[in-house]
Amino acid sequence: MPASVLRPVLGALGLTQIRYVDPVRRGRASGLVAEVYRQLERDFGVLAPPVALHAPAPEVLAAAWVLLRETLIVPGAAPRAAKEAVATAVSLGNACPYCATIHNNALGLLAGGGSARPDAGAAALEEVVNWAMPTDGGPPQPPPFPAAQTPELAGVAVLLHYLNRMVNVFLRDVPLPPGVPEVALPVVLRVLGWAMMSAARRPHGPGLSLDLLPAAPLPADLSWAAGNPTVAQAFGRACAAIDEAGRRSVPEAVRDLVQVNLVGWRGGPRGISRAWVEGLVEGLPERQRPVARFALLVAFASYQVDSAVVRDCRAAGADAPTLVEVSAWSAMTAARWLGAQLPAGG
Template structure:
């Protein structure tokens, strides 16, 4: 079913990805081919938020491992509950594409199954979903448009098309997936201290430790040290409030860097702190210095995961109950 749906949707899926050229399934080899096979089989199709990573194979495997082991893998929480968290986080991050996908999937599941009972938002499974979507929302805002639906679709038809999209996604979403399959795509790595929330759930610990190691290595390759230090410093002092509404806030933090590094710093800070403000101009300015697809994917993945890890640390340190915990 996944292979058939991929063939039917492939032209539209590839066309959704901007700034980079994703690897076509027929050309996929090695790790990319392994990830594509799992995505087709378990997600039901080659989803654009995954394949946009394909120019960087290790980063592709890392993103899929986090998504698969947090959202798809069977555990103590229902898929409906996880989809609700995914949609909620995506709204908070101003990622309309992910809101459309995961709200439509949730609505379709709820047509045939009872509403989720909820659960503590600090449980490892739901923290993992939150961390994954804090990461993916940023990558999606950079590399995809505002919706999986065709851009010229009349507004009046959106509701019907989203219901149809949810019905297409429902069979794969309703099927339980055994944990651990995607974590095996990554090299084993120690679990960083800030991801200790995952340590008692082996498939989450393996996936997030491996993904963090892969994306940290990508950052060392593709993000200049001065830019990494600037982003880390800015995130340490950030309370999560969206900056803006313009991009004027970037001028002060990047002013201390050499002029040649400022385009990279602007892209990294926007990706981490206001990914919805990244546009063609910002990316083109970066690519005049760093033209490869691999570098662009690794660069933005590092900034996205740095921000996602901060968001989770901040939520876990908050002493006040979250909406999920009050219900």
């Protein structure tokens, strides 16, 4: 099937995977949403649901795309296989099977195989994985790569900490439309992989997505990005847009609650149930508790968000743009915190 026919089909099927908010259909997109969709299909190969789910909040959609393009897609100092290894490792650590499946599939294709293991391949990739998401409980590992690669690989790690949280809320566990049996997953992954790898072989100039968002300085906690001007601009612009979304949609007391609870956290689980969150929200006014519960879960345990949590937010007045903006602010706040803890190169 020609790419010009395949892309719209994949895009339409992908949008059916989005839950809790109505997706913006490709043919009905306009303005900033339409331009992001156009770039996403051109440079990533498909209208990827992890990005498209942001469409009810156009500036946040642009932020997600700018980060994905300028860190993962654009060729740079770090090889694409190392980026996909980081993306897979972070996704597994965050209990995001959707993202882990997509990025491990891409890693297998880049390796010329189809391995289901995220650490498959050269020892160098294993070292990168251990740096991005150590699993042995030991001290952080120094970067096993040249300092010039840090902005891209740390950028991919932060991006996936962010996207994993958004995907866990708004997508299913597997990249399949509702009602499609999981036995179809290998076929879907082959088609998606073909589309993504075909797009990856085309030239991608750095910085071509930056004009989607206004210029903004790089926040101090993202100083690891400073060595790559394009990645630094991408994070400066994207984080400014997401911060503004937070000011619009997340009450100040809720923002403070999330940020205070990040202090000292290293990404581990908060509990097997949601009981931990109830003690944190009980000091807030009743009307703020649903959004606070939602924001805390997105930041610390996005896999614990379910329809009841979202329904409570809706009942408290959150519309689709607000849901996306609350999620985006909480997810990026946690992602930035975790990114700042990654060991940086000298």
